[in-house]
Structure formats: structure tokens, C-alpha cells
Amino acid sequence: MRSAEFDKVAVLRAAMQAFLNKGYTKTSMQDLKQATGLHPGSIYCAFENKRGLLLAAISQYNQDRSDEFCAxxxxxxxxxxxxxxxxxxxxxxxxxxxxxxxxxxxxxxxxxxxxxxxxxxxxxxxxxxxxxxxxxxxxxxxxxxxxxxxxxxxxxxxxxxxxxxxxxxxxxxxxxxxxxxxxxxxxxxxxxx
Amino acid sequence: MRSAEFDKVAVLRAAMQAFLNKGYTKTSMQDLKQATGLHPGSIYCAFENKRGLLLAAISQYNQDRSDEFCAxxxxxxxxxxxxxxxxxxxxxxxxxxxxxxxxxxxxxxxxxxxxxxxxxxxxxxxxxxxxxxxxxxxxxxxxxxxxxxxxxxxxxxxxxxxxxxxxxxxxxxxxxxxxxxxxxxxxxxxxxx
DNA sequence: AAAGTTCTTGAACGATCATTCAAATAGGGC
DNA sequence: GCCCTATTTGAATGATCGTTCAAGAACTTT
Missing domain, CATH: 1.10.357.10 (Tetracycline Repressor, domain 2)
Structure with a gap:
């Protein structure tokens, strides 16, 4: 078994910033590649597709904001x-x-x-x-x-x-x-x- | 001189509904063609491009809302x-x-x-x-x-x-x-x- | 009624999009 | 140290996008 090389949380935080900057539709896979450092294939391997990355980024965002609130x-x-x-x-x-x-x-x-x-x-x-x-x-x-x-x-x-x-x-x-x-x-x- | 055949205000109201339904980016020219009844060429002739149609629709929307408010x-x-x-x-x-x-x-x-x-x-x-x-x-x-x-x-x-x-x-x-x-x-x- | 001008039509264009996949790479188990 | 398997890579794909344009249609003028 070989584990993924990237930091999932860091990738999700980068993706949420990209989505915040341009909105979901206007954020292209190229933008996401640049923002996360992940090639298209890796994104599809880890999150199924662009929409899956959005869903994961939204969940991470919610987690971060929830922690922030509790603080x-x-x-x-x-x-x-x-x-x-x-x-x-x-x-x-x-x-x-x-x-x-x-x-x-x-x-x-x-x-x-x-x-x-x-x-x-x-x-x-x-x-x-x-x-x-x-x-x-x-x-x-x-x-x-x-x-x-x-x-x-x-x-x-x-x-x-x-x-x-x-x-x-x-x-x-x-x-x-x-x-x-x-x-x-x-x-x-x-x-x- | 030959005047345009369509009702500009009606076209703009149809366009604003389309933009409200799907958002600007996700509203395709095909959607706008169906919503307004205008073929792509006519839209470009009248409003220069998709963005021009949005700007005109926004102005019409503002006009309508302003009238509504005054009432x-x-x-x-x-x-x-x-x-x-x-x-x-x-x-x-x-x-x-x-x-x-x-x-x-x-x-x-x-x-x-x-x-x-x-x-x-x-x-x-x-x-x-x-x-x-x-x-x-x-x-x-x-x-x-x-x-x-x-x-x-x-x-x-x-x-x-x-x-x-x-x-x-x-x-x-x-x-x-x-x-x-x-x-x-x-x-x-x-x-x- | 014919000519001229403008508008309408919709097929065609290049660009860009999300997605796929086969080859290359690298870590884990023996 | 070698094989096996999972991940990474990035070029290729088909679809769809906004936009253009040349041909046809229709109104106005003479």
C-alpha cells in the first residue's frame, strides 16, 4: 500500500480559496491545479471530480469556521x-x-x-x-x-x-x-x- | 430604414429571468435564445455580446424595481x-x-x-x-x-x-x-x- | 413594383472546458 | 534488493462555450 503524497487539508484550503476567488463555475481545473499543486488525474483520483473537490472543500471550510467559532x-x-x-x-x-x-x-x-x-x-x-x-x-x-x-x-x-x-x-x-x-x-x- | 422586430423590454425581462435562474456564467447563449426568442446573431446585433445583454438586463431590472418601490x-x-x-x-x-x-x-x-x-x-x-x-x-x-x-x-x-x-x-x-x-x-x- | 438597405437566420469557428487513460514513477511487503 | 501495487503525470478527447459571418428575408423608399 502506498499513501498519497499530498496534504489533504492543505489542498482543501487552497481549493476553497480558489472557489472563493472566482466562484465554482469559473474556477477551471487549471486554476485548481495551480492552486493545489495537484495534477488533474490526482484530483480525480482523490475527489472523483471537480464537484467532489468542492464538496470536500465546503466541509473543510465548515470545520474550520466551526473551530474558529468555538474559540x-x-x-x-x-x-x-x-x-x-x-x-x-x-x-x-x-x-x-x-x-x-x-x-x-x-x-x-x-x-x-x-x-x-x-x-x-x-x-x-x-x-x-x-x-x-x-x-x-x-x-x-x-x-x-x-x-x-x-x-x-x-x-x-x-x-x-x-x-x-x-x-x-x-x-x-x-x-x-x-x-x-x-x-x-x-x-x-x-x-x- | 427597418426597425428591429422584437420588443426590447420583453427581451430584457426574459433575459433577466434566465440569468436569475442559472446565474450569468451558466446561462448559455442557447438558453438565452430559448428565453428571449432571439437568435445569437440578433443578440449580438442588439447588445454587442452576452455581457452587453446582462448589463442591459440589469439596468432594466433596476428600472422595474425602482418603479415598484415608488408605487x-x-x-x-x-x-x-x-x-x-x-x-x-x-x-x-x-x-x-x-x-x-x-x-x-x-x-x-x-x-x-x-x-x-x-x-x-x-x-x-x-x-x-x-x-x-x-x-x-x-x-x-x-x-x-x-x-x-x-x-x-x-x-x-x-x-x-x-x-x-x-x-x-x-x-x-x-x-x-x-x-x-x-x-x-x-x-x-x-x-x- | 422594383431596388436598396437593414435585420434575421443558423451553420461554422476556434477556444476552453471537465474528464479520461495509458505510461511513468515510487513506496511497501517479502 | 526485487516485485507488486497504488499514485502521479500530462497529453489527448469529446463536448460545449461565446462569437462570427455570409446568405436569405423583409421592410422602406422611390
Whole structure:
């Protein structure tokens, strides 16, 4: 038995960057070859086809983002504070120059949802899990006494997620730090009220 | 002199539907031929190329949406009420089955912004004009005494636009009427507070 | 009604795409 | 150290893409 020579995680991270830069359809196998360092045959051997590479890259992206999210809460005893810092982190991400400011999940969902049910289902499940994780933090914050029980955690989680979607789209045409920070501040204030 | 035989506006509306269904890149000239009824040569004669057709379709889309927006305020003496009805209309649009629930401007911006500066500029200007129109209605509502002057109309306009972006994206994974209506209700309450 | 000009038609073009495959290469088991 | 098997390689393939263009059709003018 001979094992593959490449680092699968590194390849997937390179592929997700390529897909983020140009979108799935416009990213050619040549682009992917250059980005990942893998020849077409190797990609087909490891991921079946271009679409398989996208699915694997999406899963890796979700894993990375999930880990990143959790990191905001491991050394914090205030869930509310963690959520606020997380939101500030997203704003910073929107302000960064590179194209990673978009979310691969929503980007791929917008591009492929209507023509690929499997991609649609996979991404929907991952976005649902992300929303559930956020909702869970709101419930924690309520337990910790930092947020009132007047509105449910589910309600707040949905609104927070909607706000992040909106912020990301808004940042496409208004990448000004002050504007985005002010919007995020207001969003957080409203979602905690 | 012989005039063209086709109805330009009807062709552009058909083209925008095609672009909304599959996205710009994945909409082939064959798709456009079928959608518009125009043969490739005629499209190139009238719009120079596929990209020219997209630009014209985007402008037509913007025109249609602008007219639609204005209609919510012509027979109303309450700008606040008009904005609320407009938001409800957007929610209904998100809930409709067809693919027109997405916005062609944001969809095209997401797909093409990073590789086509002219598309990026055109769409940004139109989104900016849309936001300015909304901001103007908030200023009117303040003049009419229905909304306080505590926060500026610009601030409220930005937040409202951000919320609509978020609602549209959220609807992709959660097309449930009750959820969306509740989110929109909360959004309107927050933006008017 | 005939001529002239413009629009329409759709086959043909080169380019590029995702994908395949047979040859070359290199590690694991004996 | 040698064979076997799995991986890597990259040129070749067929399909599809946007685009072009020459011929035919139709409207306008005289």
C-alpha cells in the first residue's frame, strides 16, 4: 500500500480559496491545479471530480469556521461577551482586502443551490448547525443572566444570523470601517434587547 | 430604414429571468435564445455580446424595481406605512416559489464583482440609489412625525438595507412564512425605534 | 413594383472546458 | 534488493462555450 503524497487539508484550503476567488463555475481545473499543486488525474483520483473537490472543500471550510467559532467561548465565562467579540471578528473579516471576506457556504449556495440538490442540502445543514450553535450561546447568555428571557434564544439566534448575512452583503458595496462597525453595534444592541 | 422586430423590454425581462435562474456564467447563449426568442446573431446585433445583454438586463431590472418601490408611496401620506408595506412585499417575494425571489443586483454582484469592474460599478451605483431612496423615505417619515430624530435617516436607511439583504439570504435556507414575517416585523420595529 | 438597405437566420469557428487513460514513477511487503 | 501495487503525470478527447459571418428575408423608399 502506498499513501498519497499530498496534504489533504492543505489542498482543501487552497481549493476553497480558489472557489472563493472566482466562484465554482469559473474556477477551471487549471486554476485548481495551480492552486493545489495537484495534477488533474490526482484530483480525480482523490475527489472523483471537480464537484467532489468542492464538496470536500465546503466541509473543510465548515470545520474550520466551526473551530474558529468555538474559540471565542473557551476562555470566556460570558457568552454574551463571546458573541459580541465574534461579531466584531466578522466585521474585521469583511474589512480585510482579500476575497475571503465572503462566506463560502452562502457563496456556493447562491451559485449552485438551484441546480444541485446535494450541494443545497449539504450547505443548508451546515448553516443550520451554525445557527444552532449561535442560538445555544444566546440560551447560555440567558442562563448567565446577561440577556433577558423576554424573547427566546431561537428568535435571537435567527435575528443574529440574518444580521450577519446582511452585514456581509452590505460590506460588498460599503467596505468602510466606521459604517460597518456602527451597523454591527446596533445589530448587537437590538438582538440583545 | 427597418426597425428591429422584437420588443426590447420583453427581451430584457426574459433575459433577466434566465440569468436569475442559472446565474450569468451558466446561462448559455442557447438558453438565452430559448428565453428571449432571439437568435445569437440578433443578440449580438442588439447588445454587442452576452455581457452587453446582462448589463442591459440589469439596468432594466433596476428600472422595474425602482418603479415598484415608488408605487408604495404614491397614494400614501405615511412614509412609515409605505416602508412597512414595502418590507412585507419583499417577504412575500422571498416566499414565492419561482427563482425571482433573489435580487438580480446582489446575485450578479456576488458572481461577477471580482472579475468585472464595469459590472461592479454599475450595480454598486444602482444599489446606492436604492439605499438613497429608502433613506429619503425615512427622512420623510421623520418630517411626518412618525419616527424620532434620535437616529439619523442615513443610519436607519443603512440598517434597513442591511436587514433586507439578510432577510433575502436567510430565506434561502428558511423559506417558512411565519419565521420570515416575524424577522421582518422585528427588523422594522428596531429600525424605527 | 422594383431596388436598396437593414435585420434575421443558423451553420461554422476556434477556444476552453471537465474528464479520461495509458505510461511513468515510487513506496511497501517479502 | 526485487516485485507488486497504488499514485502521479500530462497529453489527448469529446463536448460545449461565446462569437462570427455570409446568405436569405423583409421592410422602406422611390
Amino acid at each position: 471565542f467561548f473557551i476562555n470566556s465565562d460570558s457568552s454574551k461577551q463571546g458573541l459580541e467579540t465574534y461579531l466584531e471578528h466578522i466585521v474585521e473579516e469583511c474589512l480585510s482586502c482579500d476575497t475571503s471576506k465572503a462566506c463560502l457556504l452562502t457563496k456556493a449556495l447562491n451559485e449552485l443551490a438551484e441546480q444541485d440538490d446535494e450541494v443545497q442540502t449539504l450547505i443548508s445543514q451546515q448553516l443550520e448547525a451554525w445557527q444552532a450553535a449561535i442560538t445555544n450561546k444566546f440560551a447560555r447568555a440567558q442562563d448567565e443572566g446577561d440577556i433577558s428571557d423576554e424573547r427566546s434564544a431561537e428568535c435571537r439566534g435567527r435575528y443574529f444570523v440574518m444580521g450577519i448575512y446582511g452585514l456581509r452583503t452590505f460590506a460588498n458595496t460599503h467596505p468602510e470601517p466606521d459604517t460597518l462597525k456602527k451597523l454591527a453595534k446596533q445589530l448587537f444592541q437590538d438582538v440583545c434587547a | 408604495f408611496f404614491i397614494n400614501s401620506d405615511s412614509s412609515k406605512q409605505g416602508l412597512e408595506t414595502y418590507l412585507e412585499h419583499i417577504v412575500e417575494e422571498c416566499l414565492s416559489c419561482d427563482t425571482s425571489k433573489a435580487c438580480l443586483l446582489t446575485k450578479a454582484l456576488n458572481e461577477l464583482a471580482e472579475q468585472d469592474d464595469e459590472v461592479q460599478t454599475l450595480i454598486s451605483q444602482q444599489l446606492e440609489a436604492w439605499q438613497a431612496a429608502i433613506t429619503n423615505k425615512f427622512a420623510r417619515a421623520q418630517d411626518e412625525g412618525d419616527i424620532s430624530d434620535e437616529r439619523s435617516a442615513e443610519c436607519r436607511g443603512r440598517y434597513f438595507v442591511m436587514g433586507i439583504y439578510g432577510l433575502r439570504t436567510f430565506a434561502n435556507t428558511h423559506p417558512e412564512p411565519d419565521t420570515l414575517k416575524k424577522l421582518a416585523k422585528q427588523l422594522f420595529q428596531d429600525v424605527c425605534a
